Amino acid sequence: MLNLDVNRREFLKITAGAGAALAMPTTGHTAVPSKMIGIQVGAVSFVDEGTEKVLDVLQERACVNTLFLAVFSYGRGIAGRQIPGQPLPDHGKQEYDLNFHGGNFATPHPQYYKNTVLKDTRAPDHGDLDILAEVLPAAKKRGIKVICWLEDVVRTDLPHIGKLQERDLYGRNAETLCVNNPDYRNFLTGLVEDYARSYDIDGIMWGSERQGALSDSLGATHDVPPVDPGNVTCFCGFCQGKAKERGINVERARQGFLELEKFVRSARSGKRPVDGYYVQFWRLLLRYPELAAWEMLWTDSLRQTYAAIYETVKTARPAVPVGWHIWHNNSFNPIYRAEQDLHELSNYSDFIKIVMYNNCGGERMALYADNIGSSLYGDLSKQGLIDFNYALMGFKERSYDQIPHTGLSPSMRRPVGVKSILFLLRETSLFSLPSGHCRHASIRTLEERLFRSVHIGRSRYSRCCHLIIALWFYSCRVEPGPGD
Numbered sequence: 001m002l003n004l005d006v007n008r009r010e011f012l013k014i015t016a017g018a019g020a021a022l023a024m025p026t027t028g029h030t031a032v033p034s035k036m037i038g039i040q041v042g043a044v045s046f047v048d049e050g051t052e053k054v055l056d057v058l059q060e061r062a063c064v065n066t067l068f069l070a071v072f073s074y075g076r077g078i079a080g081r082q083i084p085g086q087p088l089p090d091h092g093k094q095e096y097d098l099n100f101h102g103g104n105f106a107t108p109h110p111q112y113y114k115n116t117v118l119k120d121t122r123a124p125d126h127g128d129l130d131i132l133a134e135v136l137p138a139a140k141k142r143g144i145k146v147i148c149w150l151e152d153v154v155r156t157d158l159p160h161i162g163k164l165q166e167r168d169l170y171g172r173n174a175e176t177l178c179v180n181n182p183d184y185r186n187f188l189t190g191l192v193e194d195y196a197r198s199y200d201i202d203g204i205m206w207g208s209e210r211q212g213a214l215s216d217s218l219g220a221t222h223d224v225p226p227v228d229p230g231n232v233t234c235f236c237g238f239c240q241g242k243a244k245e246r247g248i249n250v251e252r253a254r255q256g257f258l259e260l261e262k263f264v265r266s267a268r269s270g271k272r273p274v275d276g277y278y279v280q281f282w283r284l285l286l287r288y289p290e291l292a293a294w295e296m297l298w299t300d301s302l303r304q305t306y307a308a309i310y311e312t313v314k315t316a317r318p319a320v321p322v323g324w325h326i327w328h329n330n331s332f333n334p335i336y337r338a339e340q341d342l343h344e345l346s347n348y349s350d351f352i353k354i355v356m357y358n359n360c361g362g363e364r365m366a367l368y369a370d371n372i373g374s375s376l377y378g379d380l381s382k383q384g385l386i387d388f389n390y391a392l393m394g395f396k397e398r399s400y401d402q403i404p405h406t407g408l409s410p411s412m413r414r415p416v417g418v419k420s421i422l423f424l425l426r427e428t429s430l431f432s433l434p435s436g437h438c439r440h441a442s443i444r445t446l447e448e449r450l451f452r453s454v455h456i457g458r459s460r461y462s463r464c465c466h467l468i469i470a471l472w473f474y475s476c477r478v479e480p481g482p483g484d
Helices: 008-022 044-051 053-063 131-141 184-196 213-218 239-247 250-268 277-287 290-316 334-339 344-348 363-372 382-394
Strands: 002-004 038-042 066-073 143-150 166-169 173-177 204-209 322-326 351-354 420-427 473-480
Touching: 008 363, 038 044, 038 053, 044 053, 044 066, 044 131, 053 131, 053 213, 066 131, 143 184, 173 322, 184 204, 184 290, 204 290, 204 351, 213 250, 213 290, 213 334, 239 290, 250 277, 250 290, 277 290, 290 322, 290 334, 290 344, 334 382
Parallel strands: 002 473, 038 066, 066 143, 143 204, 204 322, 322 351
Antiparallel strands: 166 173, 420 473
């Protein structure tokens, strides 16, 4: 365990300065930097503009040496063009992919999918194109690493998909898939084994932007609209069986969530309990501790999925790094933050990529306040709730009315030092590319007094404006610095 006398703000200053220096534009195919500088990119960019041209721009304008290549997703977010109706960027085809389908943008090899009913996942969007076969040779010649980027987003019209879907509080099929369902678990492990054995890749990253039924019932996200408390998941037979193994009373858990549903619906209609929203929620939680147990059941199940993916890849090719994309809700929801136990994750992770948007972070923080302020924190004003959340999460930011327009500060600065165990990132690189438009309304420049002025707009090739801040981390204790 390494002891460092540095607070979080100073750490971010130091690493951001180093990253900005790495991201200075150059011309020609320069030597590859020693630190990772990565960008998310989908197959459509290479189809629209050509593989060599895309790689030229990424190397020459941003010194990119790592591609997080979207190889599996049914979501437009990481694999498609701009959202229909939003301004198109100043490059590529000037049209929307209105018929986006998604799926596996590489070639599925049947031997890896024998133990799942989910077999036909080849993406039809670009004909017979295998994006890994297309990009890998060109990237290798330039010394660019390729990490497969997989997303936990599926379509509802796939063959046999109903057998894998979660079940909500009333037993209805949800759109999401259950990580405790053997068919889905086997599909995921087959998918990553296929990539690891069939291609000379440099890593695999999987992301699941979901949480358990307790947080979803309360609306503890920036989703619009918030999740309906009657639609929370998962209560399928596999989850119920696992709950019983853990000693959780399934019927009491279900009854607790039914009572929580009544509470949330009443709160959202403006009917204040006699003792207030917060007190009433605690009455429910104390009466039905199964609510928290069911939340942890879901979280542990996700962690076990991480572990299964990790073990599968390491068995196939031990040298291939495996890591996780951590949802932006980590910046807003203290319950979700508590569930992201990095010490636990380190047991089956080589790296993590925690979403740290500051530009759209303000808009999302305000949406989180709107959602949770209509249930658990209905007793507080929106500004009071924001101030309370800043204190809980260690932020010092602008007002509720301002942040949707200004975003959060690039340091997401904390007013006091944080005394906790963290996994700090050993190598931190920031990159950005000039752009015309971003799908987020609150895009701004980085704050000059803390960072070199770098424009963060619509990434030239990645549909989301990620700062890839991350690989290879180590454990250390961050102590309060002088004056904190």
